[in-house]
Every structure is written in C-alpha cells, then in structure tokens.
Amino acid sequence: MSAPRMTINGVPVEFSPGQTILEAAQSAGVSIPTLCHYPDTRPTGACRVCVVELEGARSLVPACATYSAPGQVVHTDTERVDAARRMVLELMLASGNHNCLICEAGGDCELQALAYRYQIDPPAFGKPPGTTYYYEDNNSMIIRDFSRCIQCARCVKACTDRQVNLAIAVGYRGAETTIVAAGDQPYIDSECVFCGECVQACPTGALLDKHARFLGRVWERQKVRSTCPYCGVGCQIDLQVKEGRIIQVTGADAVPNRGRLCVKGRFGWHFVHHPERLKTPLIKENGSLRKADWEEALNLVATRFAELKDREGPDKIGGWCSARITNEENYLMQKFMRAVLGTNHVDHCARL
C-alpha cells in the first residue's frame, strides 16, 4: 500500500499515519516555526506561532497539534498565515521586557530568532516603562525572570511529561496567567527537585542556569560531548566550554537520557575547576597530608593491604565501589577484591 498523501504549499507530500502537519512538513523540508512545541511532550497547540492554512477549516490551525489526513491541502506561508504569526510574535514581545542586550538567551533565543525571521520591530504597543515582573533568585541554581516569559508552558511540559516531577503548572488565567509551583511559592519551597529540565526547555531567557550567567554567549562556546560522571545511567551531556573552562552543562539529545539530566549532572560540575580539587595522591604522615606520586602511593597501599591480610585474614577487608565509575571499572574492582585480596566483602554505593 502506498503512503497517504497531502498537499503542502502546492506540492504533493507523502506522510505516515499519525504524523502531525508539522512533522509531515518537516519531512518534506518545509520549515514551520514553533515555540510551545517540545519533543516528547503532548502537543498543546497553544502559542499559535505554527498556525497554517488548512483548506476547509474556518480559522487557521496549529500545525504541531493537527494530524495529517489524506487529501489535506495546507499552506504554510501565505499572507494570512504571516499576518497571524507576526501579530502573535508582537504580542509576545509586548508582553514583557525583551531587551536582548543583556539577556542571557541572546543569540540562542527562539523568540529572538523568530523576530528576526519575520522582521519584527519592537512593537509600538507595550507595557509602560517601569512595569515590574516576577523575579526569583533565592536558590543556588535557577533564576526565574518572568519579564521574559512568553507563557509557552514548555517548562511545564518538560517538568510534567518528560521528568514527571509535576513541580510546576500553569496558574491563574487571562493576562495574569503565569507558571506556578505549589502554592505559587518559589521553587526552593516547592516540590521542585532542581533537575533543571525546565531551564533547558525554556525557549527564551526566562529560566536561567544561575552559574552560567554572563559567562559567555552561545557563539563563544564550544560544545563537548561527554558522559555524566555521577551515576551508572551514563547520561550524555554537553559541556559548554569557553576558553578551556566549562561554563555550563546541558543534557545531550542522545540515548539514554534524550536531553534529561538530574540535579547533580546539570548543576554539580563545579568540582571540575575547583581550586581544592584533588589532583595528586596525598599521603598522611604524622597527622598531616603531603603530596605524593602514584608510584609511591600505590606501593604504600599494596604493602599495607598485604600486611593487613597476613595479620587479620582477608575477610577483615571489604571493598566499596562507586556509581561514578564505569561498569568495567566496577567489574575490575570486585575481581581485585575476590581474586587478589581473597574477600567476598564487596558492595556498592547504589545499594545505600
């Protein structure tokens, strides 16, 4: 059976059943702008940036949330569509304080990019100068600056559908609509576990990784793929590096985590450049530590293990290994304990 077909911008296009108009267009190389759309979450069709003309429909329809059907005739770039998108973008820009100059998202902001694509001037209408917006900076990881929030609710989708933390939701209504945690309290007093998924999902500068602030623009950064050093899941991370130093860690869209991270992987990397970070082995002599090299340190450990084993027997020795090392290293560890030291006392921090 041949694939069903529809028409997009006058060109017949094949699609697979279950695809949205957005997906069908993407497969056909037609770019439709989106903002509230976010992978692995339920489409809400709410921001209305992706609206397209569907012949037979009374009003425009959201491409992200409308399913393709055989025979559909869709136009993605008409004047009517453009007019709606421009107005939607203007309304978003007018809803807050979008001064890109010092916005952390500058250059990496989906709203800014669309404003550029549709050549939107700062709207003539806007909130009066001096309007204040909710600003939250009372925890060590995330800043919430709602002067830049466009209510796309991607953060909510990320927290709800991707992380299943349900720490935030859309609250209030009408022009007062805003993202809320339990009781509309700050993140730090709520059910938020600081996984930072919402920060990664935010298309604008409304949710910020506090430590990365003012450390470098997107074009000054190099992305280095790595594996999170914390646990055995092995989440893929992108180290955002500037001049040889990590300035931020983001989840990479790869197996096993598909972009998700936990609080440790995303925010717990400061040991890397920490001045007190241990770089050589230390040997304690007369109550104080001195630097040593590996040769000396390992010799010392081997000698002492041998003495202990002779004196007390192998069962007095136990080994504890870490989730922060690889499976192979863990395997070697237990092999070493059993075959070399002769003990079965081997355990792992994941059992804690």
Added chain:
Amino acid sequence: MKPLGPCESVPTAQMRQEVCDSLQALISRHRGRIGALLPTLQDAQRILGHIPLEMQQVIAAELKLSGSQVFGAMSFYSMLAWQPRGQYIIRVCGSPCCHLNGAAALLELLQEELGVPLGGTTADRLFTLETSACLGACEVSPAMQVNEVVYGRLTPGRVREVLSDYRAGQGPDYRDLPYSTCDFREFRRAPGESLLLENVGLIDPLNLEDYLKRGGYTALEKALTSMTPEAVIEEVKLSGLRGRGGAGFPTGLKWSFTRPLPASPKYVVCNADEGEPGTVKDRYLMEGDPHKVLEGLIIAAYAVGAAHGFIYCRGEYYLSRHRLQHAIDQARERGFLGKRLLGTDFSCTVELRSGAGSYVCGEETALIESLEGKRGFPRLKPPFPGVVGVQGQPTVVNNVETLANLPAIINRGGAWYREIGTPDTPGAKIFQVMGQVRTPQVLEAPTGMTLGDLIQVYGGGVRPGRTLKMIQTGGASGSLVTRAALKTPLDFGSLEAAGGALGSGTMLVMDDSTCVVDFLRCVAAFFAHESCGQCTPCREGAAWILEVFTRLSRGEGREGDLDFLLRLADTLKDASLCPLGQSAPVPLLSAIKHFRPEIEAHLKDKTCPAGVCRFD
C-alpha cells in the same frame, strides 16, 4: 481554641484538629470520583472560607496530585480563594447589562459604605467586596450577590438595607427563597402554548408529584418502553431541534455520531454553566422545573447509550443546584434514575457538579476539563467531545434548554415539533430582552418573532424620552445591530443574515444614553477577565483590546489605535485556539462598522457624543 497541630497525611501541614478532621472527611467523600479535585476544593473552602497552603498540601497528598496541580487548577477559578476573606462575599455584577444600568455607581457606593477598596475585606471581617462576571440576573440589573443570595434592582437605599440586614445577622437562607430573582409569572407571556417554561411558577420545584401531575416523566417512560435509542434519535432529528447553547448544532445529528461508537462508558453532560452575559433562561428552567431538565438528560443518555450523566451548573447558581440535587435524589427514589429504569435494561445515574467562576467553562471542551478537575482550558478540536470527551470517552454535551425540549418532542413527535417556529430553527425558544428597556424579561415563544416585537411588545420599548441606539445580539460575543435589524425574525439563520447572532437568545438593548466606546470597554473587560490564558492571541490580545478601549474612554486614544484594533481583531478571529478568542472581537468589529464616527470622536476630538466618558 486548640493549638495548631499536624494533619496526618502531611505532618508538616499544621492546622487545628477539627479543621483537619473535616478536611479528611470531605476528601474521603470525593476520592475516586472523576475530577475529585474541584468538588474537594469547593467543599474545603467552606471550612475556613478560603483554602490556605496547608489545606492544599493535604488535598494534594490525599488525591495523589502535586501541589502545583492543585494550585494551578485552583487559581484558575475566580470563586476559589487561598487568602482569608470576609464572612460575606459581595460580588457586584460587572456585566455589560448591569454596567448599562449603573453598576459602576453601585460599586462606588459599596466601597464607601464598607470603607474598603475593590477586593478588600472590612476590618471586622464581615464583608469582602468583589466584582463578578455576569451573575445571570440581568432581568433585575443592577445586581449583586451576597454569598448565595442574589439582590437585584438595586438602588442606594436597597444596598444600605441589605448591608444592615447582614450586619444584624439577618441574611436570608437562599434555600427558602421562592426564586433567585423574580417570579416568572410576573412577565408578559406570548400567546399560545408553552413547552419549556410551562410549569415554571406553577409547580413546587421541590415536589416531584407536581411534575408528575403535569405529565412529568411520561416521555421518559415512552422512550424507554416503546422506542429504541435509534428511534429516539430519529425523532429528535425529525424535530429539527438545534442546540440552544448558542451554536445551533442539530441535536439529533450530534447524538447520531456518538450512538454507534463501540466505546464504553459514554457520558452525557447537561451544560448548565450559563455564563453568557444577558442569559438567564436556563436558570428559570432549573429553579422552576428541575425535573424537566433531568428528564431530558435521561432521555439523551438513553439515546446515546450513556449510563452516567453530569449536570455542570455554574458556581453562582446556588438555588438551581439545590433544586437540581433535590430532583436527582427524588428521581432516584422513584426509579427514574438508578438501575434498570422502569423495569427496562437501561440504567443511568446523574451527578451534579458545580463550576467555580469561569465563563469559558461553558465551552464544552473546557467544561469537560473542568469536570475532570482541571483548569478550564478548551481542548483542540477535532476530536469532538462526542468522540473523545470525559476521560477520553464519547461524551454528548447539551444545553439545559435543549434538553428541556425533549419531553415534548418524544411525547408529541418530531413532526409535530417541526411545525412550530421557523424552518431554520424549528421549535420553541426562550428569549431574553435585557438592558435599557422598560420591562426586561424572559419569554418563551416559537422562533420567528421579530426582534422589534421582542423589544417593543415584551421589553416594553426603550424608556421614556430615549431612542433605540443598538442591540447586542446573542450574548457578549454577538454583533451589534441597529434599528435596521428590527424586522429580523429571531432564529439562527435570519439573525446571522442580518449581521447578528441568535446565540443564547438574549438581546441586549441600548438606548441613546449609551456610549459605544464605554460599552465596548465593558465587553472587553469581560473577555480579558474570562480568557483562559492558554493561547497567545486571546491571552494577550484581549488585554490589549481592553487597554485600547480604556484609553479611548479616557480621551487618551492614540493615532493608529483603530488600525491596531483591526489587526488584533483579525488575529484573534483567525488564530485563537477556541471560539472565545475567535469571537471576542466580533462586537468591536460590528461597532466599527456602525459607529465609527462616534469612536473617532473619542480618538480625535476627545469628546464623547453620548456624554458618558469622562475626560479628566
């Protein structure tokens, strides 16, 4: 008083033991029900008058929800509060109809009398002053509600009297009142037979016997014992009945999509959210003849194969809910609800739910979300509720008045019904003539009466010394029409052709003392307040429309405002997610068509030809 202590389910949530006990008790009543959160919050609010964070935490833990879900839903509804309030909540109606009849002055008076600003609570914690979207008391506007009780035809003297009654602890019990606004029998009635409001004012709504004596439940019996569900649908199709909720969709056709679906369970919902400004018709049916509505709902359930029905009644309609609940209980006792109705295989239960202050929850998909205990966010269509509704199951949503037509159609046949009224919109219709007329009223008549007759004969025409200026047709999202439309017969098709809309059958009449800019500002405030906030055009756009009309009405209009409004209107119409946003600009577009010079006078000359707007 006992000190605060931990409440079992959330040890960190400190509250008084008796509060904790009542909370746990009510939660266990609701746990496991569809959308348990909303009824739980509504009952919980009765304990302290508001729902503090500690209570929210307990509710979340017990219903296995997150705190953000609880607050997200709660903060959507204007009748739920999490800050302490007064013992009596005064809600002044701010709808266009009350506005035209002096609501603003009333609000000022109340602020003065109580010594608090809008939103404030008096120092003795007796009163909290709020405004409300349309209270559904337009025939007695200007109106306000004090807790459950509606007060209409307010004058300064009456307001002071009401306040002093409450201060003296003598507020009435709403359940003892005969009706919440007026006696239907006061109104002038159309000649001929009445099908819908026939019993209203004549029977005791709390007495099933009265209803039975007047032929009640004979249609249900006929349908159940002598007709197949398909035959019921055919009869309703034949009748030509179109939905009375505003959209006019053919009822039989709607049912015929749901009936054949193999899914189970299916649901029927009676849409009793009546929030359309100017609309009070469903309230007269529910307060005056609740069994008729219930009978219609059970017939609908039988037709589509649903074993469970909901009645979703707006939060402000306390008396309606009281009587509906009573009717449901009586019907259950008499075997009109429950297992194997009237000895047939058909079983059906009905559950009454309350809204909590949100107009958009009248939109059928938002209503379903609300029934599920969530924010009233309209869903994307398709799929339509008839296919994917409550908890993903096929759900037929029908308006109160639509359902009230069914007993007559079943008893006397679709062919007979179709002969009533116009071919476009066959049948009987409840009209409402509101605003600046001598005798605002509710009226049942066959469709096809002219707009002019409705206003002149039943509304009594405009007040002495005044001339008719414009009529807003069908509700807040309806177009404005002028005298030129007076000969239009009242049905869906004719009004649409005349540039208006039948909507809920309400016609808001305005005379020459009304300023079109001031009126549109009030309408814009309504939409800005009721926008659910989900989609960008309506969330932001409705607020901008309000902003522009506010400045126009203050003589602060700017060059380009009209063009901006037109651009905004286009985007709202074309790119909003649901019909609320799509229709929000309709009134202003019709106003720009008919009254452009008056709007431009505000903009360019900074004058208000009607002398309403104050430019100081």
